[in-house]
Amino acid sequence: MDGLPTLQGLLKQLQRVPYLASKNLYRVANHFLSMTPEQLEQFCRQVREAHERLIKCPRCCAWQEQTGNCQFCSSPKRDHRLICVVETWYDLHTLEKSGGYTGEYHVLGGALSPLDGIGAEDLSIDRLLRRIDGSCNEIILAMNQTPEGEATAALVARALRNKSIKITCLARGVPVGGTLEYMDRLTVCKALLERRDF
């Protein structure tokens, strides 16, 4: 759409939003253009409000309300002996939704990725080391099963080697509901190698 500079500006902004496929950009642009002025104001206000009011917890790096306490670090309901280290805040949310975890979290802020310029210094490993005290007795490494995630897990494990603390990681294997026939070779290998007592 040449000759529509305002539209180009809008599309450029929307292009930066993750998970918006470029083939859907025009549809999303149409959504914003078709809003009432009040709806648009409300959208902008709420995004801006969230941006102002949510800060990263200085301890676990998850988003928290500026005026309150971190819902993970401060909750008396959670098990403070466990810290689950995740790459990102949305990984944290996935674990949280599973309902299978009630310990604390630590958000690294990404995974090692030399091609993207993300090195050890960009991850909150120092902060993880500082927060570990006598009350914590297990660190769960819950990085993704990708080359970047595995490199990051190795790095964190190495940083923790002087702390006398148990380090575990997520189980690998056939997903629940998965059939062997459609699993890739590596997953089957790992499921065999890391088999458990029935």
Added chain:
Amino acid sequence: MDGLPTLQGLLKQLQRVPYLASKNLYRVANHFLSMTPEQLEQFCRQVREAHERLIKCPRCCAWQEQTGNCQFCSSPKRDHRLICVVETWYDLHTLEKSGGYTGEYHVLGGALSPLDGIGAEDLSIDRLLRRIDGSCNEIILAMNQTPEGEATAALVARALRNKSIKITCLARGVPVGGTLEYMDRLTVCKALLERRDF
């Protein structure tokens, strides 16, 4: 994430954006929260600017700059004897990207859908009838091949029956690159029935 009302507000706003799957909402929220204040301001400014400056062309109902002319209706490069009727502005864009069309457009603003409460009066059919004059000699109905799209095409064709104007519609059949084996039965039927000279 109970206890984070500001985050809930942000998520609620993002939920309304089309093509954002709910499983990606937290990732998109993280994108907005991780912006610099300048980036966020720029985002809000550009969305608001687009909302203010882009209006629907009173003739063809496509978005146009408020200060300029419609790039389709006013362009001397386009064939003003042809009007292609589409359901939505993003359908228009799909046709435009194909590079196979240089005529005018008419955006209906949706398709008949009783379940969604969209009736004939919600579509810009009156406006289509008013704009047809001696210079136009063909109307192409380019609705989607869905029940809603076909009902809409029938409605538009009926509204046009008193105008002595040629009405055509898009060809149906096997997509380019498609193999017969994987086509559904109806597509194969239509491709046979509506076969063309080789």
